[in-house]
Amino acid sequence: MSSQNNQSNWDRARASWMASSERAKGAWTGFKEFIFRESVLEVAVGLIISQAFTRIVNSLVSDMISPFIALLPFFDRNLPQKFLVLRPGPLGRDAYNTIQQAEEDGAITMAYGRFIDTCLNFFAVGLVLYGLARFYAFVTKDSIIKHSTKCQYCRKEISEKALKCGFCCSWLDGREDHETSALAPPAPTQ
Template identity: 30%
Template sequence: MKGFFSEFREFISRGNVMDMAVGVIIGGAFTAIVNSLVGDIIQPLISGLTGGGEQIGLVVNVGAAQLNFGAFISAIINFIIIAFIIFCLVKSMNKLAEEAKKIAGKQEEAEEAAAPICPHCLEEVKAGATRCPHCGGEIPGGAKSAA
C-alpha cells in the first residue's frame, strides 16, 4: 500500500499533471466567460432578430415533458464559440512555436558561419588566411570556416 501512495505522489508531482490541473481551472473560468457571452449577448441578439423574448424560447410540450430546444441551441452556440477560440489559440501557439524554431535555426546558422579560428592562439581569423594576424602562426591549407 505504501508503494501505491508513493507512486501516486510521484504521478501528481509531474509537471504535465500540474499543467493539466491549471488548464482545467483556467478552462472553468473561461467557460463562465463564454456562457456569459452566449447568454447575455448572443442569445438576446438572436431573440431580438427572431422576435422571441429574452432567451431563445423554443420549448415543445410533449405530454408532461418539456423539450427545451432553446437550451440545446444555446449549448451548440456555446460549443462553437469555445471550439473557435481554442482553435485560434492553438493556431497562434503553433505559429509562435514555428517562429521560435526559425529563430533558433537562424542562430545555429550564424554560429556555423562563424569566422575560422587559428589553431595556435585560438583567435578568429579571416577565411582563407594562411597566417594568423594575432600570433603570426602559419595556418596550413588556409583558414577554413568552423562549419
C-alpha cells in the same frame, strides 16, 4: 507462561504495525510520485484553465450573443427558456410559463432553446479556440493546427509531412513503385 504469551502477542502486534506502516509509506511514496509527475500537473493546470475558459465563453454566449438572437421575431424571450410542450402533465394544465413549471407538472417538453444555446456555446468555444491557435501560430511561427492529406493507397487521413502512412505502411515518396528488397533482382543499369 502468561507473561511469555503476552510478550509474543506484543511482538506480533508490533510486527503487524511495522508491516502496515511500511505498506502505508510505500503507498504514500507511490502517490506522491504519481501526483507530482510533470504530465499530471500539466493536465491539472490545463483542466483548471479550461474550466475558467468555459465560464468565459458561456458568459460570452449568454450575455453578449443571446440578447441579439432574442431580438429576432420568433425568439420573444430568453433563449434557454424556449420550449414546446409535447404532452401536458397529469394535472393537465393548458399552458406553462416556464420549462420548470412544465417539468414539475410532469409534462414532456422539447427544450429547443437550451439546445440552441448549447450549440451556440459549442461554436463559440470552437471559434475562440481556433482564434487562439491561429494567434499562437502567428506569435511562435509553430502551428498547432496540423494539416492532413489522404494516403494515395489506403485513403486514410495522415499528416501532410508524413513520409510513410501509419495505417497501410506505404511510402508516400514513391518507394513503393519499385522493389527495394535485398531478394529482388538488381535494377537494370542504363
